[in-house]
Amino acid sequence: MLQQVEEQPSEGGSGRRCAVCTATRPFILHFLPFRARNLHLCTACVLDSYPGSFCPICFDVFLHSPPPPHLHLRCSKCISISHLSCVSDAASSSLSYLCPPCSNPNFTFFHVTPNPANNAIEINLHLAKQLVAAATIASESIHNVAVMARINADIRVQEALSAKAEAAQVLDRLKNLLDNQDH
Known part of the structure; x- marks a missing residue:
C-alpha cells in the first residue's frame, strides 16, 4: 500500500x-x-491522450513502432493498437474490433479508490502496469523534446558561427576599403 502524501499548494x-x-x-x-x-x-x-502508444490490455508500450500487422489489432473507432495475443478470440474474429476504452463508455484508466479507513491507495499489478506505461510515455516524450531541443540548439549555434564569420569578412572588407581610401 502507498500512503498519499499531502503536498503544499503550488504558487497559484x-x-x-x-x-x-x-x-x-x-x-x-x-x-x-x-x-x-x-x-x-x-x-x-496520459493513457487517454496517447492511445496508439501502448496496448490497452497488457499496457506494453510501443516505444518506436507498434507490433507487426499480423500480431496486432487496430480499434475501429480510435487509433488504439492491441496485441492480437491479448484480445479474446471472439473479439479478434470480429470485423470491427473495439479496444476496451471504446467498447465501454464507463471505462477509465488508472481508477484508484483510497481505502476509507486510512486513505491508503493499493496499487495492484494491473494499476502498476498502467502507471509504468504512463511514466514510460511521459519519459519518452520528454526525451524526444530534449533531442529536438538539442538539434535546434546545434542549428542555432551553426547559424551564429556562420553569421560571426560573415560579419568578420564584412569588417575586413570595410577595413580594406578604408585603408585604400586613405592612400
Whole structure:
C-alpha cells in the first residue's frame, strides 16, 4: 500500500491538478509535452491522450513502432493498437474490433479508490502496469523534446558561427576599403 502524501499548494494556490481532467490532487502527475506545452497530467489522462502508444490490455508500450500487422489489432473507432495475443478470440474474429476504452463508455484508466479507513491507495499489478506505461510515455516524450531541443540548439549555434564569420569578412572588407581610401 502507498500512503498519499499531502503536498503544499503550488504558487497559484490551486495545489496539484491535472491539466486535462482538472482532477485535484491526483495520486501521481506526469510532466510531459502536451499540445505544444509542458503540462502535468494524471496517469489516466496520459493513457487517454496517447492511445496508439501502448496496448490497452497488457499496457506494453510501443516505444518506436507498434507490433507487426499480423500480431496486432487496430480499434475501429480510435487509433488504439492491441496485441492480437491479448484480445479474446471472439473479439479478434470480429470485423470491427473495439479496444476496451471504446467498447465501454464507463471505462477509465488508472481508477484508484483510497481505502476509507486510512486513505491508503493499493496499487495492484494491473494499476502498476498502467502507471509504468504512463511514466514510460511521459519519459519518452520528454526525451524526444530534449533531442529536438538539442538539434535546434546545434542549428542555432551553426547559424551564429556562420553569421560571426560573415560579419568578420564584412569588417575586413570595410577595413580594406578604408585603408585604400586613405592612400
